[in-house]
Amino acid sequence: MTASTSITRKTWRKPPFIANPWLRWGLIVGIGVYIVWATSTLPFDWERVREGLPRAARIFNNAFPPSFERSGLLISGFSESIKIAIVAPLAGVGLSVPVAFMAARNISPAPIYAIGRAIIIIARSFHPVIVAILFVKAVGFGPLAGILTLTIYSIGFVAKMLAERIEEIDWGQVEALRAAGAGTLVTLQYAVLPQIMPRQIGLTIYQLDSNLRASAIVGIVGAGGIGGTLMNAFGRYDYDFALAITLCIIGVVLVSEAVSGQIRRALW
Amino acid sequence: MTTGSQTSGPDAVAHRAWNRHTPRQRWGRFAGFLLVVAATVWSLSTIDIFWPWLWDAPQQMGDLFRRMVPPDTSQWKGILTALIETVNIATIATFFAVFLSLPVALIAAQNTTPNRVTLWLGRFILVSSRSVNTIVWALLFVAIFGPGVIAGILAIIFRSLGFLGKLIGEAIEEIDRAPIEALEATGATRTKVLLYGVIPQVIPTFFAVSILRWDINLRESTVLGLVGAGGIGLILQGAIDTFAWQTVATILLAIIALVIAGEAVAAWLRKKVI
Numbered sequence: 001m002t003a004s005t006s007i008t009r010k011t012w013r014k015p016p017f018i019a020n021p022w023l024r025w026g027l028i029v030g031i032g033v034y035i036v037w038a039t040s041t042l043p044f045d046w047e048r049v050r051e052g053l054p055r056a057a058r059i060f061n062n063a064f065p066p067s068f069e070r071s072g073l074l075i076s077g078f079s080e081s082i083k084i085a086i087v088a089p090l091a092g093v094g095l096s097v098p099v100a101f102m103a104a105r106n107i108s109p110a111p112i113y114a115i116g117r118a119i120i121i122i123a124r125s126f127h128p129v130i131v132a133i134l135f136v137k138a139v140g141f142g143p144l145a146g147i148l149t150l151t152i153y154s155i156g157f158v159a160k161m162l163a164e165r166i167e168e169i170d171w172g173q174v175e176a177l178r179a180a181g182a183g184t185l186v187t188l189q190y191a192v193l194p195q196i197m198p199r200q201i202g203l204t205i206y207q208l209d210s211n212l213r214a215s216a217i218v219g220i221v222g223a224g225g226i227g228g229t230l231m232n233a234f235g236r237y238d239y240d241f242a243l244a245i246t247l248c249i250i251g252v253v254l255v256s257e258a259v260s261g262q263i264r265r266a267l268w
Numbered sequence: 269m270t271t272g273s274q275t276s277g278p279d280a281v282a283h284r285a286w287n288r289h290t291p292r293q294r295w296g297r298f299a300g301f302l303l304v305v306a307a308t309v310w311s312l313s314t315i316d317i318f319w320p321w322l323w324d325a326p327q328q329m330g331d332l333f334r335r336m337v338p339p340d341t342s343q344w345k346g347i348l349t350a351l352i353e354t355v356n357i358a359t360i361a362t363f364f365a366v367f368l369s370l371p372v373a374l375i376a377a378q379n380t381t382p383n384r385v386t387l388w389l390g391r392f393i394l395v396s397s398r399s400v401n402t403i404v405w406a407l408l409f410v411a412i413f414g415p416g417v418i419a420g421i422l423a424i425i426f427r428s429l430g431f432l433g434k435l436i437g438e439a440i441e442e443i444d445r446a447p448i449e450a451l452e453a454t455g456a457t458r459t460k461v462l463l464y465g466v467i468p469q470v471i472p473t474f475f476a477v478s479i480l481r482w483d484i485n486l487r488e489s490t491v492l493g494l495v496g497a498g499g500i501g502l503i504l505q506g507a508i509d510t511f512a513w514q515t516v517a518t519i520l521l522a523i524i525a526l527v528i529a530g531e532a533v534a535a536w537l538r539k540k541v542i
Binding site for chain 2: 023031034035038039041042043044045048049052055056059079080082083084086087090121122124125126127129130133134137138139140142143144147148213216217220221224230231234246249250253254
C-alpha cells in the first residue's frame, strides 16, 4: 500500500547533496549560528562605513587617470622586485632539495624525517609578510630581507611538493643501484634525482612566477621592491601613482603567468 | 649476420650512437641554462645589497631567536581574542565571497554566460580580483573605511572572489551537457536549467574550493593587522614595535597552531562533505 503510493507519487525531488539529514541540517544550522555570532562579536562601526563611501568616491576620483609621471621610481622599484624574484627562488630551490630529501619518508630515517617536516611546516605556516618583518628586524631594510623571506617561502612550497614526488618514485632503480654496490650519494644522484628532475624544474618556474607576486608585497614592510613604492604612494595619498603601480603589477603578473605557463607546457 | 652486404636498414640504425637529445634540443637546453646564469649574474651584481649584512645574518637571526626564548605567555588573553577575531574574519569573508562568486562564475563560464559582454565583464572581475594581493586590497579599504575588521573582511572577500569564481567557472565549463539538453527538451526555464542541470554538477567542486579558500584565507588574515585591517597581525605589529620579543614568540607559536588546526579542520571537512 505505502510502497505503491510512493511509486505513483508524481513530483520528483532532487536528492540532497549530503545524504545524512542530521549532518546536513547540523552543518546548515551550525554555520548559520556561527555566522550570526561571529558577525555580532566583530566591532563593526557602521557610522564609519557610511562616512567611507564618499571617501571611496574621492579616492577613485583622485586615482583617475593613473599617473605615470614618476616612471623612474616605478621602473627602479620593479627591477628590484624582479631581481629579488630571480635570486630568491634559485636560493630557495637549491636549499629545498636537501630539505625535501630529509622530509621524504621512504629515504630518511625517522628523526631526520621529523626535522625535515618541521622545517616545511614552519616555513609554510607564516605568511611571507610576517617572515619579512622578522628579517627586516634582523638584517635591516632593503632587498636582502626580501630575498631571505622569499627563500623561506620557496622552501616551504618546493620542498613540500618535491618530498611528495620523492615518496612516489619508482623504487626499482634504487634497488638496482644498491644491488650493484652503489653508495648513498651515488644512489641519490643516479636513481632518485633523474626521477624528480622534471618536477623540480616545473616547480622552479612556478616559483619564479609566484615569487614575483610575493616580492610585490614584502616591500610593504620594507623588504625591497615595488611594494615599498606602493606603500609610500598610499601613505602620501598619491592615489593616481598608486593606481599606476597597481596596474603595472597586474600587467607584470599576467605576463609572467603567461610566460611561465608556456615554458611549463613546453617542458612537460 | 650480413654485416658486409647491408649498409643501410636496421643494421646502420643499430650502430648509430645513441643520444638522449637531438642537437637542437641540446642547444636549446644550453641556451636556457645560459639564460638562467645570465639572469642570476645580472640580478646579483646590480641588486642593492650590503653584503656584510648577509654574512652577519645568521648571527643576527640567532640573536633575535635568543631574545624570543622563553615565550612570554602572560598576554595569552589578548592573543586568544585576536586569534578568534582572525578566524572570524577569515570565515565570514569566505562565506560572503562564496555567495558572491557564484553569479560571477556563471557569467564568466562560456557555456552559461548570457552574452559576450557579460562574459568579458565576468573575466574582468576575476582577473582584477586575483591580480591584486590581499594586502593591497586591505591598504585600499583601510584608506576608505579606516582601520578595523571591515577593511579586512572586504579585502579578503575581494581577493577570494577571483579565486573562487575562476575555479568554479572552470568546473562549470567542464560539465556534462546531457542533463542540460534533457531539461531544455522538457521546456525548463533558464533558472530551472541552472538549478537542476548546472548547480548539482558543480556542487562538489564548489565545496572543495570553498574549503581550500577558507584555509588560505586563514593564513592571509593573520597579516591583515599589519596594515591595520584587524586580526592577530595588529598585536604582532604592536609587540614587534615595542621589541617585546618574548610576546612575539608566543604570537608566532599561536599562528603556527592556528594554521595547523585550520589545515586539520579543512581536511576533516573535505573528507566529511565531499
